[in-house]
Amino acid sequence: MALTETPMQAERARTIFEKSKAGRRAAALPATEVPETPISELIPEKLLRREAPRLPEIAEPEIVRHYNRLSRRNFDLDSGFYPLGSCTMKHNPRLNERVAALPGHARLHPAQDPKRAQGALELMWLLQRSLSEICGLPHVSLQPSAGSHGELAGLLLTRAYHADRGEERTKVLAPDTSHGTNPASVTMAGYEVVKVATDEVGGVEMDDLRAKLAENEGEVACLMLTNPNTLGVFDENIGEIARLIHEAGGTLYYDGANLNAVMGHSRPGDMGFDIVHVNLHKSFSQPHGGGGPGAGPIAVSDRIEPFLPRPQVVRSEGSNGHGPSFDLDFDRPKSIGRLRGFQGNFGVFVRSYAYILSLGADGLAEASETAVLNANYLKARLAEGRAGERLPIAFDRHCMHEFVLSGKPMKRELGLATLDLAKRLLDFGFHPPTVYFPLLVDEALMVEPTETETKESLDAFADAVEQILAEGETDPELAKNAPYTTPVRRLDEVKATRQPVVRQQLEE
Amino acid sequence: MALTETPMQAERARTIFEKSKAGRRAAALPATEVPETPISELIPEKLLRREAPRLPEIAEPEIVRHYNRLSRRNFDLDSGFYPLGSCTMKHNPRLNERVAALPGHARLHPAQDPKRAQGALELMWLLQRSLSEICGLPHVSLQPSAGSHGELAGLLLTRAYHADRGEERTKVLAPDTSHGTNPASVTMAGYEVVKVATDEVGGVEMDDLRAKLAENEGEVACLMLTNPNTLGVFDENIGEIARLIHEAGGTLYYDGANLNAVMGHSRPGDMGFDIVHVNLHKSFSQPHGGGGPGAGPIAVSDRIEPFLPRPQVVRSEGSNGHGPSFDLDFDRPKSIGRLRGFQGNFGVFVRSYAYILSLGADGLAEASETAVLNANYLKARLAEGRAGERLPIAFDRHCMHEFVLSGKPMKRELGLATLDLAKRLLDFGFHPPTVYFPLLVDEALMVEPTETETKESLDAFADAVEQILAEGETDPELAKNAPYTTPVRRLDEVKATRQPVVRQQLEE
Amino acid sequence: MTRYTSATADDRREMLDAIGVSSVDELFEQIPPELRLGRPLELPEGMSESEVYERLAALAERNADAEKEVSFLGAGMYDHYVPAIVDAITSRSEFLTPYTPYQPEISQGGLQVMFEFQTAMSELTGLPVSSAGLYEGPSSLASAGYLAIGATKRRRFVVSRGVHPHSRETLRTYSVGYGAEVVEVGLEGGLTDAAALADAVDGETAAVFLQSPNFLGAVEDVEALGAAAKEHGALLIVACDPMTLGVLKPPGECGADIALGEGQPLGNRLDFGGPSFGFFCATEAQIRRMPGRIAGETEDVDGRRGFVLALQTREQHIRREKATNNICTAQALNALGAMVHLAWLGRQGFRELGELLVRRTAYARERLAAVDGVELLHEAPVAREFAVRLEAPVSKVLDRLAERGIAAGYPLGREFPEFEDGLLVAITERRTKAQIDELAEALSAAVAAEREGVTV
């Protein structure tokens, strides 16, 4: 019998709402125990809901089946190689999940009196100290919920810093290689973005930087940089860059998404950065969860410290025999205030602190080393044979933890877009690299293997790329129509935006 | 592109040993902390191992990937309908896993002083009382590790009971419909099996029973019965059967594998049984784990009680203000002794007790009701159309929680064996029913839907059977060569037994 | 080699050869020498898994969590029971470990969950469009402000004092950035002062922010209060507690343009405040201004139904500085937890739970009001939380109850100086009648003791 579709393809998508049947239920609730007073006697009728929301009606066994089956329609890090550039898809230790689930963490109320949450506050303080040491900056706030939230925090800190000095600056510089969140954060913080060009080795174009600083004299509030940047290139001019920005009175912001390249080897603070955000869901092994949760703590220099968000976790030395104690400090007159509720994504802090404890000083340095080794090895493998020809490296030099290839020749010579290569990789069981970013490289493919991959996986990936390019020479249609074996095949994304259907329609 | 195999088929099986690479590791161990004395100074050289066992060498990320990917090569109850007759594949509530994992249960040492394990002993005692009420027999031992272990226990109890009365009997009666563990247990217990025939309505053939009792007068130690039996038929003569066995001086043993049919509706004790085993991994929702763990507690009548295994959980009323307390009673002079180490599969007890608490008296009765309703509905659906013709019900009457079809006409008319139908069902995403059991029905198909399945699932299954039979009329080869979509296709089981390869061969 | 990496000595040699360098250090030479750390980080050495476990278990032991004590703490996050299937499903690698679904063909699981979640939140709030989830409550409210500016081109916000203090403070923090003025309207008898609100709203007002039940637990008449906003063309933005929406009229039926809030009560544990998620629903009119991911339905080349990230042109990775928001990584896994919890509760269970909360809260409010030295802070209707005044120092009373293993509630003093003596008490289905009675009894004893100056 010829297979027309895979078993998963044969199973058409049905939402849980479509599996609902009136009268079924999974939840049994505790008895009310107290008088069953009609609700309308407790809350005025006009404030009450008429119809219960049409949530699915379905018993527990089918709920479990629904989501278990759905889960298998995802590719995940525990299934295979996931070299998604800029995302640092490293192994997620289950130990971290175990410790985060301890009731002392998981069922601790965020408004618990600090006197009765000493363990949690100490953990946060220890994580702050660890990140401070790793970043080379003295002060840390754990509050931001993710990288982009950290960026916004950093820009608001910059604003507060300038305002405190009686200045109001309007521009923020960012290289054309910067991640989309950078300019987006700049606008949200009420600044205007000024792009800085990239030089022939992938770093900041120094002359353009000088020019932009001159053009916008007195207006430049900040320069946002990623180092190594999104090309995987470490900017050797960083010292000079810092000097120029500080001379111009601006702050230097470090987008920490690429910190995994330099842990224990080089520190943003030592490079001259004033503000750093760290993506705990990248370098510090918080699982990505299909798009979060994460956390984006920030580390800052002394001059920025007074403006840090409220509250801050503080430690006071123990007096007469008592050990040190920990508290939340709200009394920070110059603070930019809160960026969110309570104290931040504590559950993420537990996981990342467990990760730091597990690896320790040597382990973190070794992780970065291996990340860089793996990236350079895969780069070397992809410089061979067909890949070397059709997918040249954008900036030919040693990379740090990731590198960017250009699919331009492949497109020109085989008519295959980077997207086609990516989709065909799906049939080989690999998650494709990040595509079409950074923008300044045409047909960009951004590859970040991370330290937790084996040489065997890197080799298999390089072989797959080679094979796809070989196929492409004889039969380019193969890749153009890929994928073939995924639960669904190429999807119409235009339709989804032109006539958006963003919820299940329900009867009655 | 035509699909030649499914993605899973394309992935050839490789064991974790084949993924090993010298020097890799996942475990970091605590420091020794104490003097690093050479081992040979602590234990004589001649008692020491030369070469470390060749366990796999592999880092954590690849271990996780290996077993996650392997797991997807299993069909499981949380993926779909699993009407495996006699196995009671009912939903496994995750609540039970949660409570079993509480450190107070999971990290409690079995040799803990009973004074300091009162919660565990009370839980065992409560479970004993619950099972006693459900079975209608006053005494319970939780010790047996599974059903077959319970059977052995029951037969050893029978032996002890007779010995105590100065008798040594040699024969155990069992119907030809009995499960394989019954005769196997009989032999292990040093008895000889005497088969009893089945009558035209699926019950015990009373004349044959009388004859066998006469032939073996004074020799019959026990009759082992399943009621409802493996045909899903409730034996209406059970009262008379009990009378005859007791008259003959034998004990009556109830194989509780089918208890799910009668919970809260009818009790083995009330039917006249002396000894009952309960499969907690069937009626009481312990997950099957791909072949265990389970537990096979036994409930017995007063006359059997003195011989129960050691130790027994006992409760003593609290004196002066203290609540009741619980203990392990080892002082049981007539006991058959231990059947295993410690107190039994406690983790299973926690899950099953949580299940009993969740459902309560009404819930258990309703579960059996729905199990019987689902079975009879599916039986009715399969009595329609092609199934009705080609797969007649073996004993045409209302069934209890399961029923048995015969593929004889299908084989005769379409040349399709029950096995072919079963394999073809795999392509439709269903786990097949139990096949070729019970033995007295040719080409038997034993179907047990359980109460936790929806009407939709039952209908889909009936439709699939209908469709397969329709295919079979036009193209029987389709089923004969099935399955096509499973991770591997039909496997050579003969080879595996003729030239058994039961472990991975390793180099050096 | 750590236990999470695999490069053996042999591997390293082969890899370095292929790269054409003699050591890994050579690869780090692109970092200027003076910027290389050149010393080990000052962090402890790595530990074994069991040691890390023991260390963190010891820290956890020092927290008084809701497993150890009876907690009436709320103020935005609540000790609801999270059903076991939520953990079972959210802990599956397939949901736990993927990145944002940039490759939809291999992310249908996550994308369909988003679509289902959007449907559920849309049902709860009565608004047609839902985002797939934002960070958490207060920052979602601040993001709504950013949307309002884009939608109205106005820069003035009118905010009820009944809105969670964390939300108000976060809105202020953000407003300094995107440039907006925040005007606050006070409370009367626990409810937003309607007259003051009407006065505060004008043609320059971009949005009116309300919360119901508000921070003091009072159920606001959103419809009536919202009229002022409608009149002046300002957006009506309503923060709400999802657990009350089985009983309370949904914001969408009260004229809200945006309904948002803290999602923790749905399928997320307390976690000392996060991670949870923020929900964000709006009218069709706002669909192209929404923050965060939105999944949309579409088809594949063979006509199979499928899901993708829709309207990505709103997002930072496409629109960069023109994006409707800077949010990227959000809370997909937490939204999944909420969806599973909602499916588990189901249509009936969700309503029943809401009614259970209203009834037990009414009972608790009555019991406490009857305590000598305790009086209600307001008489407005409440759903799951209420405020009282104590005739004794709140913090001292709380310490006394903590001694008895009870976290009696949230002290209002810091954020509401006008309620120095105020205590906010929250109820969930986990708080039994017996526990409520115990609270009343313990509170009465503690207040009495304080008044008599008995020392602990």
Added chain:
Amino acid sequence: MTRYTSATADDRREMLDAIGVSSVDELFEQIPPELRLGRPLELPEGMSESEVYERLAALAERNADAEKEVSFLGAGMYDHYVPAIVDAITSRSEFLTPYTPYQPEISQGGLQVMFEFQTAMSELTGLPVSSAGLYEGPSSLASAGYLAIGATKRRRFVVSRGVHPHSRETLRTYSVGYGAEVVEVGLEGGLTDAAALADAVDGETAAVFLQSPNFLGAVEDVEALGAAAKEHGALLIVACDPMTLGVLKPPGECGADIALGEGQPLGNRLDFGGPSFGFFCATEAQIRRMPGRIAGETEDVDGRRGFVLALQTREQHIRREKATNNICTAQALNALGAMVHLAWLGRQGFRELGELLVRRTAYARERLAAVDGVELLHEAPVAREFAVRLEAPVSKVLDRLAERGIAAGYPLGREFPEFEDGLLVAITERRTKAQIDELAEALSAAVAAEREGVTV
């Protein structure tokens, strides 16, 4: 309708119509009226999930588990650290919920795990054939007796008193059934009395049972002791602790025909005694007499490698009364846990862990021996557990240590009247040097107090 069933009123009506009955009761009419219960079971009403959780958490609270106290209890089950990935993998539905793999095409996951497990246990024991797992330790030993009778047609067992008392008792229980005589051989200086053993074995002996390390922790010279068995054509059956097999000579190299034991130390939690698993390895000669499931490698019709249940002709479902054993449902999930733990430890880690145990045990033994009022019960070499004598009533001393949160060990009195004053102390990698020192200190204080008759 319970939350686990789905039959709505409509469903029931439709289903009853299709069946052709008017009520479910009709279906139960096949049960004679006098045998129908006709009343509700005397059990509590069903509870909500959160209530069940609270109830069982309250029971669990009343147990002194190894998370609450420092435990030196062993005697066959040990408080090893179970790595988090074991739970993560064994809790996956795909492993947790299937039945025994009767349909190999859809059970390759479970079958390959069995094959890997068999390989690992074969490596550990040094014997070529392994079962996929039996119930637990003692009943595995009793099953070995059944095998020995089949293999030798003899019915006499010689058992060392060093074999776990639970195993000896279980062997006796089974022997009454299948009819065998059990002869016990005593200990000398903690080790099996070699001379007595040699005398006890004769031409009627079916098997000789040894354990190493034996119940008192002493490492036996299995090779030497086994000679007697070889000489008389009896099987040599050796029980062992898998955690010691990274260091101790494997039974297979000591002439054992069968090596078996309690598998709990490998990847299984304590669970108050179960579920765990029993391992059972043997020589090629016994392959067709093995108890339990065995997975074997084969090919599918397209030549793909695959795995099936091999040699099923041994099993009860095929051979019925002629089966080599009655075992059916066993412990597949527990064996998976062991396999994952072993893969996690790996070849190096497994040996290192064994060495760690030997060294810490030697240290602990020395520390305790130095305590006034404590002396070694024997001087034989030990691997992970050792026995001491106390010059004070053991149970009283244990109570005193329990007061300090220490479970000091297993009292030998009940099972070894000759060691009324004996205490068995077990070490795992979780017992730190500091805890061992604390034990020594606490023991010294307790013994002293008892001798001086100080009351607790």
